[in-house]
Amino acid sequence: MSDASYDVVVVGGGPAGAMSARYAAMGGAQTLLIEEHRAAGSPVQCTGLVSSKTLDVCEITPGPWVYQEVTGAHIFAPDGSSISIGGEKVRAYVVDRKMFDRHLMGEAASAGVEVMIGTKAVGLGGINDKKVLEVISDGRKMRITAGVVIGADGVQGSIARWSGLGQVQKVLSGVQIETVYDVEDTDHVEVFVGSEVPGFFAWVVPVSDNAARIGLCVDPARTQSSAYEHLMQFMTSNPRMKERSANGCSDMLVGCIPLGPQVCTVADGVLITGDAAGQVKPTSGGGVYMGALCAKIAGEVVAKAALSGDTSAGALMEYDRQWREAVGRELAVGMRIHKVFGRLGDEDFNELIRFFGEPDVLELINAHGDIDHPSILLGKLLAKAKGKKLLGMFRVALKAMVGRE
Numbered sequence: 001m002s003d004a005s006y007d008v009v010v011v012g013g014g015p016a017g018a019m020s021a022r023y024a025a026m027g028g029a030q031t032l033l034i035e036e037h038r039a040a041g042s043p044v045q046c047t048g049l050v051s052s053k054t055l056d057v058c059e060i061t062p063g064p065w066v067y068q069e070v071t072g073a074h075i076f077a078p079d080g081s082s083i084s085i086g087g088e089k090v091r092a093y094v095v096d097r098k099m100f101d102r103h104l105m106g107e108a109a110s111a112g113v114e115v116m117i118g119t120k121a122v123g124l125g126g127i128n129d130k131k132v133l134e135v136i137s138d139g140r141k142m143r144i145t146a147g148v149v150i151g152a153d154g155v156q157g158s159i160a161r162w163s164g165l166g167q168v169q170k171v172l173s174g175v176q177i178e179t180v181y182d183v184e185d186t187d188h189v190e191v192f193v194g195s196e197v198p199g200f201f202a203w204v205v206p207v208s209d210n211a212a213r214i215g216l217c218v219d220p221a222r223t224q225s226s227a228y229e230h231l232m233q234f235m236t237s238n239p240r241m242k243e244r245s246a247n248g249c250s251d252m253l254v255g256c257i258p259l260g261p262q263v264c265t266v267a268d269g270v271l272i273t274g275d276a277a278g279q280v281k282p283t284s285g286g287g288v289y290m291g292a293l294c295a296k297i298a299g300e301v302v303a304k305a306a307l308s309g310d311t312s313a314g315a316l317m318e319y320d321r322q323w324r325e326a327v328g329r330e331l332a333v334g335m336r337i338h339k340v341f342g343r344l345g346d347e348d349f350n351e352l353i354r355f356f357g358e359p360d361v362l363e364l365i366n367a368h369g370d371i372d373h374p375s376i377l378l379g380k381l382l383a384k385a386k387g388k389k390l391l392g393m394f395r396v397a398l399k400a401m402v403g404r405e
């Protein structure tokens with residue numbers, strides 16, 4: 001016996017959960033969203049840097065949850081040299097992620113989604129052509145029947161596993177502190193590459209003129225040390241950190257970033273979206289844009305499937321097809337960039353930053369750089385690199401990045 005029944009049940013109240021639920025409800029499906037924590041967006045596991053396109057995809061305008069507008073980035077090579085990219089245009093926002101998530105949840109509720117917080121999915125089964133979710137809500141066990149279950153339960157989620165959809169290709173480890181920092185430009189983020197951050201990069205994202213979120217991610221396959229140990233090393237040895245940051249911090253978070261989606265993201269009566277499906281940009285680790293974009297597709301497809309009565313994997317494959325058509329190539333190119341960058345040494349990075357700093361290359365970056373779609377710029381960089389005296393490795397690397405190896 002089930003305690004409640006819905007067309008669609010979304011597990012997870014992050015951006016992907018809120019967007020998929022909102023679109024399912026807008027499509028006419030009776031939709032429930034469950035979130036295990038007692039507050040949406042909590043605990044925060046994010047720097048809160050979202051592109052302006054993210055807000056467009058989420059169909060929201062900047063609100064009081066925006067701390068800073070970002071127009072560019074200072075990128076630092078291992079030898080300490082740097083380039084500045086960007087321009088006048090606002091390309092991204094530094095947001096309060098907790099408030100951002102709550103805003104998205106509010107939009108979902110306004111669209112007709114029923115929200116149950118403090119409710120954790122603990123099992124998934126099936127009866128006839130329906131899914132049955134076992135949940136614990138405020139200490140009480142319940143069974144909820146659904147035409148379709150959307151797994152928007154993040155990188156540690158269970159829905160993919162319970163449905164036999166397997167795992168993402170790779171998981172990076174991240175850590176971040178919020179601390180006093182003498183910010184040079186409040187509208188620029190800082191990025192640090194090199195062997196001190198194996199397999200990824202470190203960042204400084206301003207929250208005011210004297211405070212910043214400083215963090216890094218590492219690829220566990222490329223280091224024996226934890227992300228935390230790398231951050232402590234970075235804070236004490238990087239000259240810019242020594243000069244501009246203070247000891248101690250007001251906040252610390254750790255988290256994981258999934259890269260590389262599963263081969264298939266649907267099963268009978270189930271689909272997965274957002275971090276749960278590895279829909280994260282492998283170049284930046286940002287998942288809010290891709291997750292929200294794919295989640296919208298998920299919501300639209302499940303509403304149609306649930307209302308038509310055909311919730312088979314075959315019917316839900318429409319979601320898998322559509323999201324791969326929208327961002328599949330971008331994710332594949334991003335994975336290639338990620339792999340190539342993981343192979344570069346400090347000297348390679350120094351030379352790459354020098355190349356990026358050449359006036360005509362910089363002009364190209366400023367004109368075509370798009371943090372959500374780096375493949376557009378890469379194609380142009382490859383053409384530009386043809387006439388340059390670059391290390392052979394870069395030629396190979398750039399070609400590999402755009403898939404012309």
Ligand SMILES: Cc1cc2nc3c(=O)[nH]c(=O)nc-3n(C[C@H](O)[C@H](O)[C@H](O)COP(=O)(O)OP(=O)(O)OC[C@H]3O[C@@H](n4cnc5c(N)ncnc54)[C@H](O)[C@@H]3O)c2cc1C
Pocket residue numbers: 011012013014015016017034035036037041042045046047048049050119120121122152153154155156157158174175176215253254255256257273274275276280285286287288289291
């Ligand atoms: C250190 C770090 C920094 C980052 N910085 C950025 C950034 O600046 N910009 C950016 O775009 N991305 C960033 N990301 C990535 C971003 O946080 C994620 O991509 C994004 O949150 C994914 O959204 P989601 O809705 O898929 O999953 P989540 O936001 O993880 O939401 C999943 C939700 O599901 C809930 N849940 C899980 N299991 C269950 C269950 N069994 N029952 C009920 N509820 C459940 C969880 O409580 C959670 O609320 C960062 C990640 C890390 C680790």
